[in-house]
Structure formats: C-alpha cells, structure tokens
Amino acid sequence: MSTITTIKDKAQQLGTATLDALQPVRTAALASFDQLGVPAVKHEEWKYTRISQLFNQSWQLGVDHSNTDADWQAFRLPEFETANELVFINGVYNEAASTVRSAGLVVLPLEEAAAGEYAQIVSKHLGHSGKYLKDGINALNASFMVGAVFIGVKRSTEIEHPVYIYNITDGRTGNVFAQPRTLVHVAANAGVVLVETYGSIGVADHFTNQVMELVVEQDARVEYYKIQNDTSRSSLVSTTHFRQVGKSYVHAVTISLNGAMVRNNLNMVMEAEHCDSNMYGLYFTSDSCHVDNHTIVDNAKPNCLSNEYYKGILDGSSTGVFNGKIFVQQDAQKINAFQSNKNILLSDDANVYTKPQLEIFADDVKCSHGCTVGRLDEEGLFYLRSRGVTEASAKSLLLHAFAIDILDQIRHDALRAYVDQLISERLGT
Amino acid sequence: MLQIKDLHAGIEGKEILKGINLTIRPGEVHAIMGPNGSGKSTLASVLAGRSDYEVTGGSVEFLGKDLLDLAPEARAGEGLFLAFQYPVEIPGLSTINFMKTAVNEVRKYRGQDALDAAEFLKLMKEKMSLVNIDKNLLTRSLNEGFSGGEKKRNEVFQMAMLEPKLAILDETDSGLDIDAIRIAAAGVNAIRSKENATLVITHYQRLLDYIVPDFVHVLYNGRIVKSGGKELALELEETGYSFLKNEMNIA
Numbered sequence: 001m002s003t004i005t006t007i008k009d010k011a012q013q014l015g016t017a018t019l020d021a022l023q024p025v026r027t028a029a030l031a032s033f034d035q036l037g038v039p040a041v042k043h044e045e046w047k048y049t050r051i052s053q054l055f056n057q058s059w060q061l062g063v064d065h066s067n068t069d070a071d072w073q074a075f076r077l078p079e080f081e082t083a084n085e086l087v088f089i090n091g092v093y094n095e096a097a098s099t100v101r102s103a104g105l106v107v108l109p110l111e112e113a114a115a116g117e118y119a120q121i122v123s124k125h126l127g128h129s130g131k132y133l134k135d136g137i138n139a140l141n142a143s144f145m146v147g148a149v150f151i152g153v154k155r156s157t158e159i160e161h162p163v164y165i166y167n168i169t170d171g172r173t174g175n176v177f178a179q180p181r182t183l184v185h186v187a188a189n190a191g192v193v194l195v196e197t198y199g200s201i202g203v204a205d206h207f208t209n210q211v212m213e214l215v216v217e218q219d220a221r222v223e224y225y226k227i228q229n230d231t232s233r234s235s236l237v238s239t240t241h242f243r244q245v246g247k248s249y250v251h252a253v254t255i256s257l258n259g260a261m262v263r264n265n266l267n268m269v270m271e272a273e274h275c276d277s278n279m280y281g282l283y284f285t286s287d288s289c290h291v292d293n294h295t296i297v298d299n300a301k302p303n304c305l306s307n308e309y310y311k312g313i314l315d316g317s318s319t320g321v322f323n324g325k326i327f328v329q330q331d332a333q334k335i336n337a338f339q340s341n342k343n344i345l346l347s348d349d350a351n352v353y354t355k356p357q358l359e360i361f362a363d364d365v366k367c368s369h370g371c372t373v374g375r376l377d378e379e380g381l382f383y384l385r386s387r388g389v390t391e392a393s394a395k396s397l398l399l400h401a402f403a404i405d406i407l408d409q410i411r412h413d414a415l416r417a418y419v420d421q422l423i424s425e426r427l428g429t
Numbered sequence: 430m431l432q433i434k435d436l437h438a439g440i441e442g443k444e445i446l447k448g449i450n451l452t453i454r455p456g457e458v459h460a461i462m463g464p465n466g467s468g469k470s471t472l473a474s475v476l477a478g479r480s481d482y483e484v485t486g487g488s489v490e491f492l493g494k495d496l497l498d499l500a501p502e503a504r505a506g507e508g509l510f511l512a513f514q515y516p517v518e519i520p521g522l523s524t525i526n527f528m529k530t531a532v533n534e535v536r537k538y539r540g541q542d543a544l545d546a547a548e549f550l551k552l553m554k555e556k557m558s559l560v561n562i563d564k565n566l567l568t569r570s571l572n573e574g575f576s577g578g579e580k581k582r583n584e585v586f587q588m589a590m591l592e593p594k595l596a597i598l599d600e601t602d603s604g605l606d607i608d609a610i611r612i613a614a615a616g617v618n619a620i621r622s623k624e625n626a627t628l629v630i631t632h633y634q635r636l637l638d639y640i641v642p643d644f645v646h647v648l649y650n651g652r653i654v655k656s657g658g659k660e661l662a663l664e665l666e667e668t669g670y671s672f673l674k675n676e677m678n679i680a
Contacts, residue, residue, distance in 0.1 A: 383517040384527065386477050387587060388505030388535035397530060401521030401570075 003055050010061045011143040020111035022145050025127060029142030036136035045135060048321045048353045049263050049292040054207055054235055059177035063090050072097060072168045075199035078414040084163040090170055091178035092147030104157030110183060113150030121185050125215045129241035132267050132296055137237055141179045141211045148181035155187040162193040162412060171204030184214040188246065191221040193412055198230045206234040218246025225415060229257040229422055232287060239265040250277040253409045255419055256291045257284050257426065267296040270304045281310035282406040284426060285318035292321035299332040311406050312343040313399055314350035321353045326367060328360040335362065339369040344376055344402060396427035430455050430492060430626055431595055437486035438475045444485065445471045447651035456623040460637055460662060461630045463648035464670040469630045470514060473599040477511035478504050506538030508594030512584040512601055519571040524583060527571055528590050535591055556589040560616035578609030585616035597628045602636040614639030634666035649673045
C-alpha cells in the first residue's frame with residue numbers, strides 16, 4: 001500500500017471516529033487533498049523544494065502520546081516559568097503539559113470552539129489559508145484536524161507574558177508525521193506575543209505539517225516569532241496565515257537554523273485600511289539543510305504598509321529559497337510595500353533561489369523589492385584581521401553583523417538572548 | 430625593527446614593487462612619498478599581508494621575525510598596524526565590539542590575559558581622550574556613514590587601542606581638510622614614543638607638517654629612488670614629482 005493511500009485511510013478513520021463540529025471541514029479537506037495531491041517540483045510554488053519524496057516514506061500518523069513523559073521539556077524557551085505554554089505532541093494538543101496563566105487568554109479544543117461561543121469566528125476564518133495555498137499540503141493538514149486548538153485573546157487585553165507554542169514530535173516508536181493546527185483570534189484592541197518552536201524526540205524521521213491561522217481585529221497588535229532549530233532528520237512545512245480584518249499591527253520574525261527540509265509559508269492578508277505589518281526572517285543553514293520561505297502579502301484595501309526583510313547565510317551544501325509575492329488589488333491605493341532579500345554564500349556547494357513577485361493592479365502605490373547574493377566581504381575580512389582578529393573570529397564578527405538587523409527585530413529580551421546564544425554557538429564564539 | 434631587503438611584489442602577475450630596501454629603527458618616523466602608481470599603497474598592503482598581492486622576491490624582517498610568513502592577524506599581534514587609506518564600512522558591528530575582540534585576541538597572541546569588561550572600558554576611555562574621539566562614534570556601526578575625518582580618527586583610535594610597535598599610515602591625509610589632518614596627526618603624535626616607529630605614506634607634503642619625519646623616501650616606479658631628511662619633502666612640494674622622470678631618464 002502506498003504511503004498516500006495509508007495517509008488517506010488514516011484520515012478517513014480519524015474523521016469517522018471523531019464525530020465533532022469539525023467533521024464536515026475534515027471531510028471536505030480530504031476530498032480536496034484527494035484532488036490536489038502532493039505537489040511535485042513542476043508545481044510553481046514547489047519548484048525548488050521537493051516534498052514528494054517525503055511521501056515515499058512510511059510514517060506513523062495520529063500516534064497518541066498524551067502520556068509522553070517530560071521529555072518535551074528539553075525544548076522549553078527562556079522564562080517559561082512565567083509564560084503561557086501550549087504543547088502539541090505529534091500534532092495533538094496536550095492539555096496536561098500545557099499551562100495557560102494569563103487572564104484574557106482563552107485556549108480551547110478547536111471543535112469545542114466551533115460548537116460554542118466562538119462558532120461564528122471559527123466558521124468564518126478556519127481554512128482561509130487554503131484560499132492562498134492550493135497545493136494539497138494545506139488540505140492534508142485540515143483533513144487531520146484532531147487535537148487542534150483555538151486560541152482567543154479577549155477584547156482590550158494585553159497578554160502580559162508570551163504564549164509559547166511547542167510543536168513536538170516523538171519518534172521513539174518510529175518515523176512520525178504530525179499535523180498541528182491552531183486558529184488564533186486576537187480581538188479588538190488586544191495585544192499578544194506568540195512564539196512557536198519545534199522539537200524532535202527520538203532517533204527517527206520526523207515530519208511536521210503545521211498550520212496556524214490568525215485573525216487580527218481592529219487596533220490589535222501581534223508579535224509573532226518562529227524559532228526553528230530542529231534536527232537534521234526533521235522536515236517541516238509551517239504555514240502561518242495572518243488575516244488583518246481591522247486596522248492592526250503585525251510583527252513577524254522567522255528564524256531558521258536547522259532541519260532537514262523546512263518550508264515556511266507566511267501570509268499577510270490585509271483586508272482593512274491602515275494595516276501595518278513587518279515580516280523579518282533569518283535563515284542560517286549548513287550541511288544539507290534546506291530552508292524555503294514563501295511569503296504572500298495581499299493588499300485588498302488602501303493605505304497599508306508592509307515591510308519585508310529576509311536574510312540568509314548558507315554554508316555546506318545547504319539551500320535557501322525565498323519567494324516573496326506581493327499583490328496589490330485594484331482598490332488598494334496608497335500602499336507602501338517593501339521587500340528585500342540578502343544572502344551570503346559561505347561555500348561553493350550552497351545554493352540560493354530568490355524570487356520577488358509583485359502583482360500590482362492599483363496605480364498609486366509605492367513598492368520596492370531587491371535581492372542580493374554574495375560572498376563574505378574579503379575586504380572587510382582583511383580589515384578585521386589586520387587588527388589582530390583571527391580569521392575565524394573575523395568571519396563570525398562579519399556574519400553576526402550581517403544578521404544583526406534581523407536579530408534586532410526580536411523585541412522580547414529573553415527570546416533575543418536565547419536566539420543570540422544559538423547564533424553564537426553556530427558561529428563558534 | 431623593520432628591515433626590507435630587495436622586496437619584489439605584484440598583483441595578478443604584474444610586478445609593482447621592484448626591489449625595495451628600507452630599514453626602520455625604534456623611535457623613527459619615516460615618510461614614503463611618491464606619485465600615483467609608484468607602489469606606495471602596494472608596499473603598505475604587502476607589509477600588512479593583503480592576500481591579493483604576491484611577493485616574488487626579497488625579504489621583510491620585523492622584530493627578528495620573517496614578516497611575510499605571518500598571517501595578517503599575527504602581524505598585528507607582533508605589533509604592526511596599518512591605518513587604511515579607505516577604512517572598510519561594516520554595518521552591524523560597532524567599533525567598541527570590534528575592539529573588544531581585537532584587543533583581547535592581540536593580548537592572547539602576546540601571552541597577556543584578556544581584559545575584563547571594566548578593564549576594557551578603562552583602556553577605552555583613556556585612549557578616547559588621547560585621540561580625542563567621541564563615544565557616539567564608537568557605538569555606531571564601524572565606519573558606516575562616517576565622514577572622511579571620522580573614519581581616519583577612528584583608525585587612529587584603533588591604533589591607540591592596539592599599541593603597535595610600527596604604525597603604517599596609508600594616505601591618512603587623503604580626502605581630509607586641513608583641520609581633519611591636524612586632528613588625526615595630533616592623535617598619531619600622542620601615541621608616538623621612543624620604542625615605536627611610524628611609517629607615513631603620502632602623496633602630499635602637508636601631512637608631514639604635523640607628523641614630522643626623520644627620513645623621507647621617494648618611491649617611483651616600484652623603487653626608492655631618493656632618500657633624505659625632512660627637507661626632501663619640502664623640496665618635493667616645490668618641484669613636484671616631474672623631476673623624477675628627468676632624473677630617471679638620465680640615469
């Protein structure tokens with residue numbers, strides 16, 4: 001039996017065994033996956049990222065590790081003692097391991113939210129990312145929507161401590177495929193800091209196909225950080241889909257330091273006037289690590305600002321992909337949309353594929369884009385060495401200097417220090 | 430301190446230095462002057478260890494060691510400092526952080542203990558006042574957006590921090606107005622001592638009004654064609670470099 005058949009069978013089993021409010025969504029998603037299939041490299045959005053080979057491998061799906069011991073704690077982020085912590089193990093929310101401390105923060109099983117107070121929000125926004133990502137992978141996640149979570153931030157509340165979200169896979173009983181799912185609703189005039197991270201337990205292949213959809217209401221503020229430093233046997237498709245339905249502010253930073261194959265989809269759908277969003281990213285890869293950042297900014301309304309800046313350092317035989325789409329719809333006048341991608345290749349075997357893609361249908365807009373690929377500046381290296389700094393230290397000073405304008409965008413101090421530490425370790429300083 | 434013997438060097442197969450001989454002793458200030466393209470900056474680059482240049486003959490001994498055998502950072506560790514004609518801009522790295530690394534790596538090379546944060550700060554304050562540089566400049570990205578004068582002052586500050594035995598100033602006056610030259614020169618003079626030597630490379634005599642040399646050498650077409658005292662610089666200022674061509678032709 002092929003892997004895909006096994007996956008579909010499993011989805012069907014889960015779907016029928018779990019009769020809840022999300023069942024119709026799962027059923028429709030499975031049909032959609034059936035139709036779309038797994039994207040091959042001829043699919044324009046997957047040209048440089050081979051995902052199909054992951055589907056030639058056998059996986060355990062829907063493995064319940066709700067009794068997984070404390071091993072996930074190795075992945076805890078700094079100052080977790082005061083943070084809100086949401087733990088997914090093998091794609092399933094683990095309530096016992098999770099802690100919700102802050103008043104105004106609501107965490108519910110998604111099916112419960114879909115059936116109760118938040119029913120309207122769920123039905124309106126769940127699955128919106130599928131409109132932008134028509135590739136089967138997104139549908140596949142939806143077809144496995146069991147153990148998914150709704151996160152609500154109540155109106156006019158500022159969540160004081162960050163919300164840490166751990167996407168953990170436990171592969172101790174074999175290769176594991178996990179599909180965490182979250183819907184986040186940030187109500188009017190609320191503010192929250194969300195941090196997502198990933199961790200693998202056990203020596204096996206790990207594959208996570210994760211989707212988070214976020215709805216940002218009028219005057220709300222969201223800081224979102226994604227920290228990826230998983231093992232070289234862990235592959236990840238991570239979709240983060242923002243829908244700014246009111247004038248709001250989003251600040252997103254994606255840091256990718258390791259993984260076998262990492263594909264990040266970051267979408268910013270700006271459906272209201274005067275939305276403001278930042279998208280920053282740093283990928284620092286080595287060996288055979290593959291990191292692909294696909295971003296979409298969709299401007300539907302006038303007077304919005306988006307600012308996008310991704311930087312890459314690629315060593316070994318690693319690969320970086322950046323694809324930045326910006327749509328400016330006809331009514332979206334007076335848009336400012338900036339995009340930049342800069343890369344440093346440290347080895348002859350490293351590769352970068354970078355592509356800006358602007359589709360502008362309004363006539364009074366300001367958009368810019370640019371990308372660079374280069375080597376470490378020889379002149380700078382000599383300058384530092386001529387002052388007594390060893391070649392190795394000089395390289396790490398230059399690389400740190402290159403990365404710093406992305407690192408500076410991590411506004412949460414403890415998290416910044418944590419990422420700095422990871423970068424320093426990588427630089428060998 | 431420095432002994433250059435019959436030094437030949439070039440870039441991409443083209444010979445630029447065609448047999449340089451020069452000896453510098455502690456406490457001395459030497460000036461190398463010469464027209465554009467004579468090989469002044471090549472000499473500075475070869476001494477500092479820039480890898481684009483290939484040494485094809487001769488030797489350079491610095492404090493008893495074969496200088497050409499050392500990596501650029503080891504040359505700095507031994508006490509050589511090159512002030513760049515065009516200091517490199519490095520966005521994202523402040524002079525302070527750079528100097529923290531540089532000072533401690535040089536100290537390590539010299540077998541000294543690393544400075545802790547307080548000791549480093551003390552050293553920095555002392556050198557800042559010595560070369561008259563503002564702290565704001567040092568917390569900013571290295572040379573990024575600095576004026577010509579600020580860049581050169583920053584070079585002199587770094588020189589003061591690293592306490593070299595031989596400082597090479599490569600066209601430190603280029604692109605500076607007279608006030609900026611005066612400030613940079615004052616910094617250099619503040620660092621000078623009987624144990625240290627300075628090699629000033631310049632096209633114009635005006636810098637030598639402020640950093641007064643003991644010896645002046647004229648570099649032309651890859652060779653030192655004339656040496657003398659500080660009066661030679663004034664003579665050159667009067668006559669220009671055109672006489673060289675005549676003299677060389679006669680020779």
